[in-house]
Structures are given as C-alpha cells and as structure tokens.
Amino acid sequence: MEKITQLTSKTIVLAIDDVDTDQIVPARFLTTTEREGIGVSLFADWRFDKDGNEIADFPLNSPDAQGRQILVAGRNFGCGSSREHAPWALHDFGIRAVISSEIADIFRNNSLNNGLIPVVVDAATHRWLLDNPGAEVTVDVENCTITLPTGQTVSFPIEPFARHCIIEGIDQMGFLLQNLDNIKAFENSRAWNPSLNI
C-alpha cells in the first residue's frame, strides 16, 4: 500500500444521499477474481449510457474532474453491500479520500484497508463542500484535519491504528500475525469448541 500522510486536491462533488455500493460498482462487475482494473466499472450505470457513452452531466465525467483525488458525497455514502470492489474502484479511478457527513460502517472499514481515507465532517462543513465543487481541500491524515480554501481547518475522526497503517503504508495483517501466540493461547483457554468437526 502507498503511504499517505497528506493530500491536496480539488474536489469532485456527488450531491446524492445514501449512495449504495451497488451504484459504486454494480453487481454484474463482481465476477472478477482480481482486484485491479475495477475503475472502469466505477458508477457504471450513472457514468455511461446503455451504449457505453459517457453521460456528460455526471460529475465524474467532467473534464475538470480528471486527476482529482477527493470525492465529496451526500450523507451516508457507501451503504449496502460489503463488496470491497467499491473502494477498489474509487482508488483505481484515482480517488484517495471521500468526504461526507456520514459514511457507512463496512465501506469505511474496507476503505481504510485500501488507502482510501473516509473523512466524516460536521453538517455545516459538509454543506459548504457540497455547495463549492472544485474547492481545493487538504486532507492531513497525520493531524486528522481537513483545510478548506477559506483557511478553516476542521478535524475528523479516524481509527488510530488504521491511520497509523495508512501513514506507514502497511496492511493491518502484520499486527494480527504478531499476535499469533495470543490467538493460540485464547483458543486453548476456551470453555467450548466452535469446530464444525465435532
């Protein structure tokens, strides 16, 4: 995973509430056995018409949107299915941070595992960002803040260990593997056995 401590980009705004992961990557694209190259299916049914042509007024299709790394989305982004293809596709498209007033739990965890930073801000900051597409915003992972072009700095919550992994560019698996002795001891100490083979 790439290390991210801070990023600055103009925003793409998708001002729709409750965007579900079926929209982010429709189920018919989940038949892949790989994780690379999924960006082409990102928002497939909103980005392309039935002939595969780009729909001009969809925010991600704007010429200005290309290369931007921050997506500002409506409330409760990423609800629904647990498909990790959703953050894979956003990352593959070039997005490195999603800002909303609320981000669904499973999508948030999946994002943290893939170097996509979920940024939850207060309603007023969210409103300002929705109303100002293309604003240049700095996301500082080290200090858990975003800075708006107005100079205003707003903090956001992020799970400290996930933050550490993103800053160091490491997978959370390493910490679990360091604890295999503890896991073994836990298994040996249990009062009951969950095995399917009993």
Next chain:
Amino acid sequence: MSGKSLFEKVWDDHVVVPETADTPAIFYIDLHIIHEVTTPQAFNMLRETGMPVRRTDLVLATMDHSTPTVPIENLEESLDAVSDPEPAAQIRAMVKNCADFGIELHGFGSGHRGIVHVIGPEIGATQPGKTIVCGDSHSSTHGAFGAMGFGIGATMVGHVLATQCLLIRKPKSMAVNITGKLQPGVGAKDVILALIGKIGVDGGTGHVIEYRGDTVSAMNMEERMTICNMTIEAGARAGMIAPDQTTIDYLRGREKVPKGADWDAAVERWLALASDPDATFDIEVDLDVSELEPQVTYGTNPAMVVPISKPVPNPGSNLSHKKSIEYMRVEADRPMLGTKVDVVFVGSCTNSRMTDLRNVAKILDGRKVADTVRMLIVPGSESVKKEAESEGLDKIFVAAGAEWREAGCSMCLGMNSDKLGKGQLCVSTSNRNFEGRQGPGGRTVLASPETAAASAVAGVIADPRDVI
C-alpha cells in the same frame, strides 16, 4: 454497575487482546462463511504470501451469488451452457481454492449448497454465542440465534482465513422493542421494513441492535432471520435476538450441533446469553406493530417504504428522494396499491425458507399467476428445495404458472442470468431496492412473500389480506 446485554456477553467472550487507545481489539471469529464472489482476492493474497488457512474446521464454504438457477449436472460439461464465462470461471476458482486450502465445499448436489445465510442455520453451524462473519453484508441474519454476525470486505476475509481474527473496536448498542400481535397477512418482513422506515437507512450506523419484545418472542426462527437479515439495511453492524426455547427447538438434532452431554451444556450456556434485566443500551427504540399494515417500498432504498394502502410521500424539496421516485416512475401522493407488476421474485437470504414458501403456496394454491407477470420462486438451499418438494409446494407453484428454480441468490442481485429487463417493475421478497440492483434499469418494490404472491395473482401490487 449495570448488567450485560446479549451483545456484550458475546463480545467479551471473543476478545483475544483488548482494545487500547492505539489499537483495536483482536477479536476471535468462530464461524467464517465463504462464497465464490468475495473470496478469490483473499485466496490470491494467501498464495502470494505463502500462508495457509489457519482453521479450516471453522470455515463453511458454498457457492450461491453467481450460480445458475437452472439444473447443473456437472461443472465440467454443463456449467458453460448456462453461465456466462466470468461467473463460470469464478465458480471453478472457488472449487480450486477450497481444494487447494483443504476446505470442505458445499458444492452442487451436496445437499446443502445454497445461500450462505440459509445453510449456516440449517446445518446447525450457526449457534447462539458464536461470532460469525462472511464477505456479505447480510451476515447479520445469524443474529437471530443470538450469534453476532456481520459482513466484512475481502481484505478482512483474508485476515480471518489467515488468523481467525479481526481487528475491530466495540460497536455501540441499540435496543429495538417490538410489541403487539400482528394481523393476519402481516409478517416479519413488514415489521423490519417498517422499522427501517422509522429509523432510516443509517439509523443503526455504528450500533449492534438487539430485537426484543413479545412480537419477536412469538416469531419462529425463520421469521427472526428475516428481521435480523435486514438489520444492515438500517446501517447497523449486527442484529441479535436472545436465544430461547424456540431457538433450542430449532437447533436440536441438526448436523453440526453438539451431541449428548455437550448438547445439554451448550443449551445451558446459550440460554444464559440473554441480556441481564438491568442491561443498558446506548439507544432504545419502540415499535408497536399491532396496527401494522403490509409494507411496500416506493423508492430506491429500503427506508423509502409505506403501508400498502397509504400514499407515497411527496418528496418536496428533497432532491435525492425526487430522483429516486423519478427512477421508480412512481407518483407521489398516491398509494402503491394497483401499480402494474411485470415480475415477481420470491427468494433471497431474506425470504427463501420454508415458512416463506408455505405462505406463498397458501395464496397460489388454486389460483393462477396473471398472464402479464413472470413469477420466479428460488429456494434458499438444496435442502429447502427438497423439503418444499416433499410437501408438494413445487406442484402448487408450477400449476399456478410460476417458475420453480434451483437454489441461489438469483434475482436478488442479478449476478447470474436471472435479471430484470430495463424498466421492468418487480415485487421482490429480497432486501434491496437500489437502482438497477436486480438488473440495469430494473425497478424493485420490496415486500413480504404474501404481498408478492397476492401481487403475482392480481398482476398489480395487491394487499395479501384480501386473499388469505
């Protein structure tokens, strides 16, 4: 100090290393259910790093999401005839991954292939007090047994395969108290849709819900699974119901439950999991269902729901709602009742079990599906299919003009060839009415099996209370 809730008891029993300010808890998983769609990338990771599956005896594997629902004689010869190449490759990859890593696969013809959240309970692998995960958000279903079930992404699937643990922080808790006797023709699906309508698609975010109250106690296990299944549609991490005699009676004698003295010990342990009388919750919600009508969705998320006789709310200045209603081609201020139906789908991890199929059969018996409607009935597992056929339900379905299929997720998410056409309206017993969920351009109305069956016969959205 207050007592512990069901969730807190299960949580505390699985903490390997407690959480600190810097690190989440290392949390043990008792049952890992896997399927063909969300595991290939995790198995690839294990291969690349040379790691084995740590506890193959805690993995339950099957294939359900992209499998065809027409009969498959054998994978080599007949799969390609009924499946697109990519899903077929994914199905074959699952067979290979399970063989390579020593995992028993409940594959085609095993008798227990089916939807992940149907087979776990039916073989008795789902038990009270267990932690259960799957790369599928409807893992909340298993909470009906007093287990803690939740969905995870592919990276975390890899973590569990390699270490049997996850790194997570303790969620908050929410109690939902459901009271009142349901009217005939109104069921568990209507209850959970009404709850989601009340608290919203993000009403449970960050929380584990415990469903309580006399309505829940009176439900059978399959109805409780319907309730817990759709917990994720309110954004919650998991939904749980305290184990009681109904739970014990369901599990007794199933293949994977403890036997003899171990069974007695397990029952004692399971019944002690119920929340202590003085347990507290971060949020409490009350829902009285004694006057509840059948519920139908009108928009593109499960919280956009109305009682069947009541008008669709006017979106006013809410642009997201306006966009949603335009997509659905639904008129505000008028009820959904009477809306023309193209397809009826009975199936999915929400409503594909015997209780659901029997309720559908009661309405279809002696009636015909309208000429203008295609009705697809897809059992949740090979075992459910067999049981339904032993009761003659298949004959009732076919005589009515419905299609009776092989087990799988099917038209709930349209990963195989069971898809809606553009613009088609489907009354569906599944869990998500997202745009295009059942096929690009398709329009989904979520409802109970009874409402689905009544609508199939009428050719328009119909109230099941008029035909039972």
